[in-house]
Amino acid sequence: MNSVRITKTQLKTLTEYLLQSKNESAVFLIAGYFRNSLGSHLVVRDIILPKNQDYDDRTEFHIQMSPVYFNKVISIAEANELTVIQCHSHPFPEKGLRYSPTDNFGEATSAKTIHECLNGKPMGSLLFGKNEVIGRIWLDNKNSPIDIEELRLVDRHLQIQKLVETKNSDKTIDKDLYDRQIQAFGIRGQKILSQLIVGVVGLGGTGSSIAEQLAREGIKNFILVDQDKFEISNLTRVYGSSIKDRGKNKVEIAEQNIKQICSDSVVQKIFANVISQKTLSDLKDCDVIFSCTDRHAPRSVLNELAYQYSIPTIDVGVGLDSNNEKILGGTVRATLLSPTLPCLYCTGILNSELILAESLSKEELESRKDEGYIQGLTDDVPSVIILTTLAASFGLLLMKDILFKVFDSKSSTVTLDISTFETSRLAASVQNDCVCKLRTAKGDYIPLSAP
The missing domain is CATH 3.40.140.10 (Cytidine Deaminase, domain 2)
Known part of the structure; x- marks a missing residue:
């Protein structure tokens, strides 16, 4: 096309x-x-x-x-x-x-x-x-x-x-199956959903929830990316998983769950790091991408992809503070990355120092932490399904907004403060010297930051 x-x-x-x-x-x-x-x-x-x-x-x-x-x-x-x-x-x-x-x-x-x-x-x-x-x-x-x-x-x-009629433009929709949703978005809206190719990067708590909800909404074409295998501690958050899945690739669990919901779904599984030219090239097929990774470096390269190729990308995240016994606070967030909108660097969500820190060896990382040079980077963070699912739903709501104009707002970020349980739609400004301005609409004429 x-x-x-x-x-x-x-x-x-x-x-x-x-x-x-x-x-x-x-x-x-x-x-x-x-x-x-x-x-x-x-x-x-x-x-x-x-x-x-x-x-x-x-x-x-x-x-x-x-x-x-x-x-x-x-x-x-x-x-x-x-x-x-x-x-x-x-x-x-x-x-x-x-x-x-x-x-x-x-x-x-x-x-x-x-x-x-x-x-x-x-x-x-x-x-x-x-x-x-x-x-x-x-x-x-x-x-x-x-x-x-x-x-x-x-x-x-x-x-x-x-501009040119295609074979897929006259696909029929199962009106009985999607009846309640058609009442919300119309038959044309349901047709739009059925024709999208959606990428989900990271199939943990947020990504697996997004994949399941997309399948139930009538998305038929998926590109799933995750290099991790299922661990027993993932059972409390990963949709479609069971205790028998220990050691299985997360992308396989997500595919199996999608196919159980809709057997004719087309799923491309990528068991690899998203920070690679091959994986990013595959993601160029997407109409919308969900960034559900909890690390800064993958977020950064998906941030580049969104602006360079004009692919709307929704970054989803949960940040929790706890004392190992009680949640003390935190934020649930979804941010839309797209041309003319502030990127993750503009909003301060991405931090180049933490990206560098993620590349350090364990010994060097601990040394830098002890010296006070690095703050805010933790390997094992608290995570609970109610909040990862809420973040996923925020992301999906943003997707419906970009397609069907659900919000009466120009904001590109939706957040929930866990302490106060107050939601807000934040609006930041595009920074003139930011990476998103440099990369906007460059396509393949500037390399992405990946080997």
Whole structure:
């Protein structure tokens, strides 16, 4: 499913400019690019709006951009090691939007230039009519372009606009099975859930609960990641487990539980560390990812993945304070990571010093703790199923919000203070010098922090 990923604000800016005049208009976008097992994808980073002098010719049926403007766009893309999406409008047809022979010739020429100037990078194209959009990707300068099949709006919410009808779009829904849920989200909402690919990283207390609830909600496609085996102490929190599962891979327990709920589910199991290029490459197939790991380093790389590839990622966590006899306090939290929203570093949830500490040997770690250089890193922390399940539900509620706009709030974090039992929706600001700003929409053009 070839796509262009763009924020709602970017699309609004683009549409308003392209369709404001009775004459054709053009805009170039600076974008990242990546491939996954489903197709080719362009991720919009910047919009380069032309000025009137950037048009050499502009009429209702024809445009010619200035070479100076075109070269400026290529220079910006080259400086940022990104590529280009060429956009223009046909403001005249009400329906039946299509590329003209002149468009075909002009784009083939532009794609050849971009391929040569930007080290073989592909060029995207979007054509805007009054009521529809079509697009294509020129992968090289030798073959015909491939269709862009969907326009994906990714920011505080996720909206997938199909540009080309696919075989899966007419899948039937079991209305009896999902009756109560359809009453909440509608038949269209249930169809959206059934078509998603959802990743769950970490199948412990929160992750196993999320996996089970997703299966019951009608999610059919899963990518499950966990490198741990089931231990007897996990029995109190891991959904679908029994005492007989000791030594079994957690991903196998989760898959078995999902299949018991819905036998036709498709589950890809990854028994590996998420901090690897291979695992992260597999996760690029996901529409939504749940980060359910209790370590900082995996969270950090999933944080990168969310912004670099425009994949909404929901980080779920529980932090408890206890004296080994009583819970003294703590927090249950779920945070949405997505373009335009603050990341885990912006909000202070991630700490680079603790990421470094996780990589130290036991001896060096204890020495640093004794010297007071490291605080807040503990191997064995208290955990109870009522709170891990609550955190999972917070995460799932955020997922419903990004799909169906459940909240009347711009907040990207939901928290519960265990001491006061007060919930809050926190809003932080994106930090200009943060890693999320650097990585946003870069796709495969910057490596993830993994071997």
